[in-house]
Amino acid sequence: ARGEFPSFPISPPPLSSRQTGTNGDPGRWIVLKAQILAGGRGKGVFNSGLKGGVQSCLFFSPSVVGELANKMLGYSLTTKQTPKEGVKVKTVMVAEALDITRETYFAILMDRACNGPVMVGSPQGGMDIEEVADKSPELIFKVQYCNICNSICVLLGNYCTLWISQAADQIKRLYDLFLKVDATQVEVNPLGETPEGQVVCFDAKINFDDNAEFRQKAVFALDDMSESDPTETEAAKWDLKYIGLDGNIACFVNGAGLAMATCDIIDLHGGKPANFLDLGGGVKEKQVYEAFKLLTADPKVEAILVNIFGGIVNCAIIANGITKACRELELKVPLVVRLEGGYCTGGATATTLYPYLCSQLLLSLTTPDLCSFVSHASFLAFLAP
Amino acid sequence: MEEILKLKDICVARGKKVLGTFHSQQAIDYGSRLVGGVSPGKGGRTHLGVPVFNSVKEAREGTGAEATVIYVPPPFAGAAIMEAIDAGMPLVVCITEGIPQQDMVKVKHKLLRQSTTRLIGPNCPGVINPGECKIGIMPGHIHKKGRIGIVSRSGTLTYEAVHQTTQVGLGQSLCIGIGGDPFNGTNFIDCLEVFLQDPKTDGIILIGEIGGNAEENAADYLKQHNSGANAKPVVSFIAGLTAPPGRRMGHAGAIIAGGKGGAKEKIAALQQAGVVVSMSPAQLGSTMFKVRPERCTQELVYLFHGSRAL
Numbered sequence: 001a002r003g004e005f006p007s008f009p010i011s012p013p014p015l016s017s018r019q020t021g022t023n024g025d026p027g028r029w030i031v032l033k034a035q036i037l038a039g040g041r042g043k044g045v046f047n048s049g050l051k052g053g054v055q056s057c058l059f060f061s062p063s064v065v066g067e068l069a070n071k072m073l074g075y076s077l078t079t080k081q082t083p084k085e086g087v088k089v090k091t092v093m094v095a096e097a098l099d100i101t102r103e104t105y106f107a108i109l110m111d112r113a114c115n116g117p118v119m120v121g122s123p124q125g126g127m128d129i130e131e132v133a134d135k136s137p138e139l140i141f142k143v144q145y146c147n148i149c150n151s152i153c154v155l156l157g158n159y160c161t162l163w164i165s166q167a168a169d170q171i172k173r174l175y176d177l178f179l180k181v182d183a184t185q186v187e188v189n190p191l192g193e194t195p196e197g198q199v200v201c202f203d204a205k206i207n208f209d210d211n212a213e214f215r216q217k218a219v220f221a222l223d224d225m226s227e228s229d230p231t232e233t234e235a236a237k238w239d240l241k242y243i244g245l246d247g248n249i250a251c252f253v254n255g256a257g258l259a260m261a262t263c264d265i266i267d268l269h270g271g272k273p274a275n276f277l278d279l280g281g282g283v284k285e286k287q288v289y290e291a292f293k294l295l296t297a298d299p300k301v302e303a304i305l306v307n308i309f310g311g312i313v314n315c316a317i318i319a320n321g322i323t324k325a326c327r328e329l330e331l332k333v334p335l336v337v338r339l340e341g342g343y344c345t346g347g348a349t350a351t352t353l354y355p356y357l358c359s360q361l362l363l364s365l366t367t368p369d370l371c372s373f374v375s376h377a378s379f380l381a382f383l384a385p
Numbered sequence: 386m387e388e389i390l391k392l393k394d395i396c397v398a399r400g401k402k403v404l405g406t407f408h409s410q411q412a413i414d415y416g417s418r419l420v421g422g423v424s425p426g427k428g429g430r431t432h433l434g435v436p437v438f439n440s441v442k443e444a445r446e447g448t449g450a451e452a453t454v455i456y457v458p459p460p461f462a463g464a465a466i467m468e469a470i471d472a473g474m475p476l477v478v479c480i481t482e483g484i485p486q487q488d489m490v491k492v493k494h495k496l497l498r499q500s501t502t503r504l505i506g507p508n509c510p511g512v513i514n515p516g517e518c519k520i521g522i523m524p525g526h527i528h529k530k531g532r533i534g535i536v537s538r539s540g541t542l543t544y545e546a547v548h549q550t551t552q553v554g555l556g557q558s559l560c561i562g563i564g565g566d567p568f569n570g571t572n573f574i575d576c577l578e579v580f581l582q583d584p585k586t587d588g589i590i591l592i593g594e595i596g597g598n599a600e601e602n603a604a605d606y607l608k609q610h611n612s613g614a615n616a617k618p619v620v621s622f623i624a625g626l627t628a629p630p631g632r633r634m635g636h637a638g639a640i641i642a643g644g645k646g647g648a649k650e651k652i653a654a655l656q657q658a659g660v661v662v663s664m665s666p667a668q669l670g671s672t673m674f675k676v677r678p679e680r681c682t683q684e685l686v687y688l689f690h691g692s693r694a695l
Contacts, residue, residue, distance in 0.1 A: 112567050112597045112638075115497065116490040130644075182485055211637055212485040214460055241635045245627070256565055256635025257539020257594055260624035261666040267627045268664055276628070278635035281482070281522070309544045311510055311522050341524045341544055 029097035030065055031056045034072050036087040037227050039205065040079035047086065048075040056097050065094060087227055098200060103190030104156040105129050106171065108145065108178045109207075110185070117145045117178065119171070123157025125190035145175060156191070166199035167191070174201075181219050182212030231275075231294055238290045240277065247272025248302040250295040254279045254310065254318075262307045274301050279318075281311065288321025296329050303334045310341040408456065408480075408522050409433055415525040417518045420448040441472040452476035454511065454520050462507060463488030470495055470502045477570070478520045479506035486637065489568035496570060504570025508636065509562035510540035521562065523547075531556015533673060534580035536573055537592035538565050538599070538636070539624060542666055546590045546622075549670025555677065558586040565636025567596065573603035581611055587678050588618045590669055591660070593651055595625035596638045600651035604658040612659065618676040619660045622669055623648045 034041055034053040041053030050071040057064050069092050076086035103125035111118040122140045124132045132139055141155050153167040170191065178186045185207040192202050213220045225233045235242030241256070245263070249271045253259035256278045263273035275298075277291060295301055308318050318339060325331070410433060413419050421435050421444045428439035438444035441453060453474050457465040462481040469477045470492075484507050496504055505512055511521015515528035527544060529551040537543040543562055550557055561576050563569055573591060580586045593600040600623060611617060626648040628634050630641040641647050652662050663672045 110486055110490070110567065112599075115493045115568065179487065182487055184486060209486045209637075210633065211459060211483045212487070215485070243629070243632050243634065245629065253541075255539060255541025256639060257537070257592065257624050258541035258545065258666075260594060260628055260634050260639065261539075261542060261545075261622070263627040264624060265665060265667070273627060276634055309541045309548075311524055311540055311544060340548065341527060 028059050029056055030059045031095050031097040032065065032068055032072065033093045033095070033203075034077050034089040035091040035093055036077055036079075036082070036089060037224070038079055038081040038087060040081045041077065044077045044079035044082070044086075046072060046075045046077050046089075048072070050075070053077045053079065053089075069094070090226065098194050098198075098202075100190065100192040100200075100202065101195050102158070102193040103202075104192065105132070105140075105187075105189045106156065106174070106191040107185060107187040107189075108175055108183075109187075111142075114144050117175070118142050119145055119152055121152060121156050123155075125192065129189055158193070162197045163193065163199065166197075170199055170201065181206070182209045182216050183207060184209050231298065235277075235291070235294055238287050240279065240287060240291050240294075242291075242294065243276040245273050245275050247274045248300050250274045250298065250301040250304045251277055252279070252291060252295060252304060252306040252308075253277060254281070254283065254308050258307060258309060262305060266305070274298060279308075283317065285317050285321040285324070288318055289325050292322060292325035293329060296325070296331060296333070301333060304336070306335065306337040306339075308339045308341075310339070315339040315341070406433065408454075411522075411525065412454075412519055415519040416516075417520065420450050423453070441469045441474060445472050445474060450474070452478065452520060455479040455481060455507075457481060459483035459485070463492055466492050466504060466507075467495060470499065470504075473501050475501060475503065476520075477502055477504045478509070478511050479504065479564075479570075480509065480511060480522055481506070482508040482565075483637075484508070484566065486566075486568060489566060493568050493570070505561060506564040506566075506569060506571075508566040508569075509564030510543060512559070512561045513557075514559055515557050523560070523562075527551060528560070529556035530558075532558055532585065532587040532677075533590060534558050534576070534583065534586040534588070535560040535590045535592070536576035536580070537562055537590075538594050538638070539592055540565075542592045542622065542624060545666050546592060546669045549667075550590070550673060551670075553670045553674040555588070555670070555673060558583060565594070565638050567638035569638075573599050574606045577603060577606055577611070581617060586617070588620070588673050588676070590673060591619060591621045591655075592666075592669075593621065593623045593655075594636065594639050595623075595628050595634065595648050595651075596636070596640045596642075596646045598646065601654045604651075604654040604660065607655075607658040607660065616659065618673070618678060619655075619658075620669060620673045620676065621652075621655050621660045621662045622664075622666045623651045623655070623662065624666070626652075 032055045044053040045051050048071045055068050057068055059065065072089050072092050076088050078084065078086035105122040105125040107120045108117055109120065120140065120142045122129065122132055124139050143152065150164050150168055152171060153164040156167065174186055174188065183206050187205045188201045190202050192200055194200060208216065208219055229244045231244055232242055249266050251259060251262045251273055253262050259276050259278040263276055266273045279287065279291060295304055306322065308315060409419055413433060419435055422432050422437045423441055423444050424437055425439050427437050428443065430437045436447065438447055444450060453469050455462060455465050455477065459481055462479060462484045466477060466479055489507065496502065510523045513519045513521065513523055513528060516530040519525050523544065527548050531550065533550045533555050535543060535546050535557055540562055543560060547557055547560060563571050563576065577589065580589045591603060607619060625634060625639060628641060633640045655662055661672055661676055663669055
């Protein structure tokens with residue numbers, strides 16, 4: 001059910017003529033695309049000096065391809081969608097270049113307003129769809145998926161029968177793919193036409209629903225963690241929802257909303273959160289311990305805020321996990337702990353925690369009240385600027 | 386939605402043995418009238434003093450239950466909701482986090498084509514009419530029967546709002562967790578409609594977060610239906626001002642995608658609708674106390690005089 005993806009992925013070491021994997025004749029065009037998990041590659045820049053994450057060259061000999069690839073492989077590519085330092089390129093896709101006479105944009109994505117999948121398209125495809133959306137929004141259409149794809153094909157700017165029948169077929173296949181892999185988005189840019197009238201999906205980005213991992217094992221096995229924050233990868237192993245941020249005040253919270261709000265509180269008082277962390281409702285003591293270990297191992301963390309309001313979570317589990325971590329990991333940074341709700345009385349948990357915290361730390365407090373927690377947060381922000 | 390306000394009657398729990406049992410016992414202890422359980426293959430047994438049935442349909446026929454709460458794990462939760470809709474259950478509360486989006490799209494498709502069942506959730510703590518009926522995982526003891534309606538996408542932030550409104554003496558009329566998923570059964574507007582029409586609700590707390598445009602839609606609704614002399618005060622907090630774009634912040638629905646769904650825009654939209662937006666989640670209770678209507682004060686005065694130990 002996939003579209004046509006002409007592709008011969010290759011990766012280091014540098015190319016020899018045997019490894020190009022293509023039998024292109026001299027005089028045909030080859031395209032090389034850096035394989036990173038970010039868009040805007042066409043206008044990106046390598047730290048080797050090479051401009052453009054998508055390169056094309058006339059195939060006189062495999063060495064031509066090899067030379068270009070060697071300026072990409074192992075170097076960092078910076079685009080509009082990467083961090084400033086760019087992303088290291090470990091894989092380059094080499095493919096036969098096809099002539100494109102027309103480029104359109106087509107995507108299927110889950111849309112809340114429409115309560116399901118919608119198709120978004122534009123006769124203006126190729127690069128910079130964000131710019132099209134910004135400058136010429138009338139060129140972008142959005143329709144709910146229906147079985148009649150022909151009208152969509154016309155909206156993509158071509159009335160000819162050959163285009164319509166092929167593009168409609170591609171769209172149906174893309175929709176099947178969208179459902180089959182539990183995608184939240186399948187974006188083809190460009191969905192193009194060749195001079196021979198062929199409809200080709202020249203590039204695609206697919207976002208997958210994390211909630212469907214249990215039934216998409218093959219898809220998730222393809223997940224390449226090399227571009228991810230190693231702490232995030234480690235946290236995921238323990239089923240912790242962790243996202244690294246830039247600051248120095250770490251957060252340790254139950255519940256996504258409260259976790260986001262805790263980062264907001266830190267920022268509101270002039271501090272900078274080091275991370276988002278949602279322990280989740282069913283968190284076990286071992287996970288609490290591992291989460292604490294992750295936070296304390298981060299060299300940029302200079303203070304830790306624990307903010308727990310137990311619904312499913314039992315505060316005693318949190319308290320026990322933290323005290324074990326404090327004992328074993330020689331905590332050196334100030335820690336503010338707030339425990340509320342969760343089938344314990346604040347006082348009892350404080351009694352469990354306090355002896356361990358006091359003896360090892362610069363500053364520790366347990367406070368059930370969010371207001372005083374906030375004021376301690378602002379104190380910490382002051383303490384760890 | 387009116388049935389939730391009147392709900393003190395009946396509720397059926399369905400789910401995994403341990404979690405379902407724990408929370409069902411909590412519900413019974415709180416005073417909710419739990420009348421049965423559903424566990425396929427275990428029909429005919431008794432658990433926690435109530436009969437167990439093989440299906441929701443059998444449970445509804447056997448007990449006359451008007452509500453059901455679902456604790457089923459993600460791979461099967463979508464089907465469990467469908468089954469409850471097929472059984473004609475008036476109220477379905479789904480606690481489960483992690484249901485695939487496609488499954489919920491199918492559920493929504495079915496929900497929108499019928500008018501018997503109201504779904505709350507998924508990925509939510511549930512709904513509570515303090516002092517009367519608790520359907521879900523919220524800690525009952527922090528609630529106090531009172532005058533403030535609370536609606537929220539986040540469970541833990543709901544507990545904060547509840548805790549604070551209890552502490553300032555206002556209490557809660559009804560608390561509804563609509564959940565953190567992008568496709569759910571009940572939205573802000575559904576709840577605002579109930580609160581605006583409920584004579585026992587004097588003020589509203591709305592807790593939102595990044596992702597989607599439910600808060601903007603709520604703001605539009607409030608502009609049209611909650612203005613003028615009889616407007617009820619609405620206090621809000623929106624989580625995620627510091628969230629980086631493109632990342633899923635815990636909740637499946639909490640993601641700033643394609644430049645849309647940020648907290649700043651939501652805050653602005655709500656403020657334009659006359660909502661008092663608190664920049665800190667720690668000031669929901671105190672802010673509501675400041676903007677409470679006169680009749681709330683009278684109630685508090687009455688309570689103070691009525692009970693010296695306030």
